[in-house]
Amino acid sequence: MxxxxxxxxxxxxxxxxxxxxRGQGVAKVNGLVVFLDQxxxxxxxxxxxxxxxxxxxxxxxxxxxxxxxxxxxxxxxxFWECGGCQIMHxxxxxxxxxxKQRIISDIKRVMGIxxxxxxxxxxxxxxxxxxxxxxxxxxxxxxxxxxxxxKLTTHDIVNLELCLIQHPLADIIVNTFRxxxxxxxxxPYDEIRHIGLLKHLIIRxxxxxxxxxxIVTSKNKLPYKGEIxxxxxxxxxxxxxxxxxxxxxxxxxILGDKYKKLYGESILEDWIFDLEFSxxxxxxxxxxxxxxxxxxxxxxxxxxxDETMSVxxxxxxxxxxxxxxxxKANHVYGIEIIQEAIDDAxxxxxxxxxxxxxxxxxxxxxxxxxxxxxxxxxxVVIVDPPRKGCEKSVLDTIIKMKxxxxxxxxxxxxxxxxxxxxxxxxxxxxxxxxxxxxxxHSV
Numbered sequence: 001m002x003x004x005x006x007x008x009x010x011x012x013x014x015x016x017x018x019x020x021x022r023g024q025g026v027a028k029v030n031g032l033v034v035f036l037d038q039x040x041x042x043x044x045x046x047x048x049x050x051x052x053x054x055x056x057x058x059x060x061x062x063x064x065x066x067x068x069x070x071x072x073x074x075x076x077x078x079f080w081e082c083g084g085c086q087i088m089h090x091x092x093x094x095x096x097x098x099x100k101q102r103i104i105s106d107i108k109r110v111m112g113i114x115x116x117x118x119x120x121x122x123x124x125x126x127x128x129x130x131x132x133x134x135x136x137x138x139x140x141x142x143x144x145x146x147x148x149x150x151k152l153t154t155h156d157i158v159n160l161e162l163c164l165i166q167h168p169l170a171d172i173i174v175n176t177f178r179x180x181x182x183x184x185x186x187x188p189y190d191e192i193r194h195i196g197l198l199k200h201l202i203i204r205x206x207x208x209x210x211x212x213x214x215i216v217t218s219k220n221k222l223p224y225k226g227e228i229x230x231x232x233x234x235x236x237x238x239x240x241x242x243x244x245x246x247x248x249x250x251x252x253x254i255l256g257d258k259y260k261k262l263y264g265e266s267i268l269e270d271w272i273f274d275l276e277f278s279x280x281x282x283x284x285x286x287x288x289x290x291x292x293x294x295x296x297x298x299x300x301x302x303x304x305x306d307e308t309m310s311v312x313x314x315x316x317x318x319x320x321x322x323x324x325x326x327x328k329a330n331h332v333y334g335i336e337i338i339q340e341a342i343d344d345a346x347x348x349x350x351x352x353x354x355x356x357x358x359x360x361x362x363x364x365x366x367x368x369x370x371x372x373x374x375x376x377x378x379x380v381v382i383v384d385p386p387r388k389g390c391e392k393s394v395l396d397t398i399i400k401m402k403x404x405x406x407x408x409x410x411x412x413x414x415x416x417x418x419x420x421x422x423x424x425x426x427x428x429x430x431x432x433x434x435x436x437x438x439x440x441h442s443v
Contacts, residue, residue: 016045033057037061040089045063085442095123129399173203180231189250196216212241247358311379313334
């Protein structure tokens with residue numbers, strides 16, 4: 001067996017053979033995997049080893065010796081320091097191929113099988129300005145207010161004047177708010193010393209270009225709120241809601257529990273297909289509206305629902321999928337553990353005059369069997385879990401209840417592969433997988 005000989009400060013030339021799930025380039029040197037930023041598959045580089053672990057090493061790019069044919073110049077001037085996008089320097093068609101290949105690799109690695117039909121990734125015609133929600137940390141940088149995104153691999157902030165994946169109105173709001181803070185002397189929050197006021201700006205937009213702005217502070221106050229609201233409305237007349245959120249002592253979450261309306265409505269209306277949804281400040285709503293309809297259309301197609309069927313929508317959130325499939329099904333049962341989401345789901349059903357849907361708050365592995373015991377059997381189960389995937393107890397319950405078909409909507413190929421293996425071991429067969437690019441230029 002070849003002995004691994006790689007040390008810190010070594011300088012070497014090599015080719016990048018892949019990119020990992022973080023968007024880092026992958027090289028293989030002396031049997032050891034080396035990760036480094038700002039490179040892509042096909043690049044030939046000179047790098048320095050800056051850290052050596054037992055199974056891998058971290059490198060730093062010294063020089064790009066030969067460019068990959070897939071490399072493009074990023075349109076964003078902040079790309080090389082901002083951590084918001086990781087792969088904007090890769091040709092978009094190749095990004096789609098990479099995302100398909102990642103799914104293939106994860107399924108093969110976890111499940112140990114080939115032969116599952118995995119279609120080409122469905123991309124966007126224009127993969128910019130697609131997000132309907134942006135979260136912008138607010139900090140002090142050398143005495144100046146900085147609002148933007150975290151730098152690559154650090155907790156420092158890139159002070160953004162524009163972001164090419166956010167709605168253009170977000171740029172105007174961020175720049176206006178930064179100027180207001182400087183002029184009015186409003187201090188950003190310092191998370192190390194626990195002083196200051198402003199923590200985050202959250203900007204949500206809808207299909208009508210209307211805006212909800214959530215201002216997150218460390219105290220239950222906002223000085224000069226009249227001047228702030230007036231100036232924001234002067235610059236962005238599309239603002240329909242301004243909400244103050246107070247997060248006094250929760251360092252690892254963005255939103256606190258206290259909300260106060262400063263202007264306009266408490267919710268923002270948005271639409272998927274012809275369905276109208278009420279979005280509260282902390283509601284989960286897919287951030288790419290164009291691709292959401294592509295994704296949901298394919299999920300509904302796979303579900304093969306007709307008017308005789310009962311459908312269970314697990315991790316239903318505010319009811320987006322439930323209400324979309326209710327028009328085709330006999331009845332839909334949505335299950336979600338967050339009560340506020342269930343409240344929104346019920347309101348959305350009422351708003352859209354959909355009556356063949358019931359929403360339940362609680363754990364799916366508890367509610368699912370209770371409904372089954374009441375004689376309510378699922379013909380189709382749709383799951384749309386968070387990145388951590390389904391709880392194993394949920395999958396075990398699905399296997400026990402034996403619905404005819406399961407449609408799994410995933411935002412994480414690794415946990416998708418893990419959960420598919422459990423379902424396959426429980427008697428199900430994976431028919432096909434359709435990737436949809438929800439986050440262009442990002443892994």
